Amino acid sequence: MRTLFILLLVSINFAFGQVSKDSELFLALQKHDSIFFERGFNRCDIDYLVKMTHKDLVFYHDRGGIQDKNKFLENTKKNLCSDSNKKPIRKVRKESLEVFPLYNNGVLYGVVQTGIHDFFIREPNKEDIYTGTAKFTHVYLLENKEWILKEVLSFDHK
Incomplete structure (x- = not known):
């Protein structure tokens, strides 16, 4: 009986825990993270950000407060994209990325993605200068076969 209980606990953890870093889901979200932040944050493709963020986006920032989608886009333009x-x-x-699937009755509808990111300042013809680090937690919803950013926790900025 005890062995059955332990197997049940292990299977529940496996079914609802972080996906393997070589799984199709993890690799898809790792790629999505790379594209999302390269285009939206690093290249300031605002049209892409508009498309890939949920209409009811909520962004919690430990220094900038709570932002809805409009405030998030406004702050991105003002703080990240105003000085090339x-x-x-x-x-x-x-190595810090983790992906946790979200299911509804066995159907994947979203993920929680966590990790650590580093920030730099890029100046023309110079190497990037490290400026800090932070932790993040993202909730992505799967809508029309695309991962749409719904909620963000950005915290522990140093």
């Missing part, structure tokens, strides 16, 4: 001579850049620590 001193451009903030985000790079994820690949």
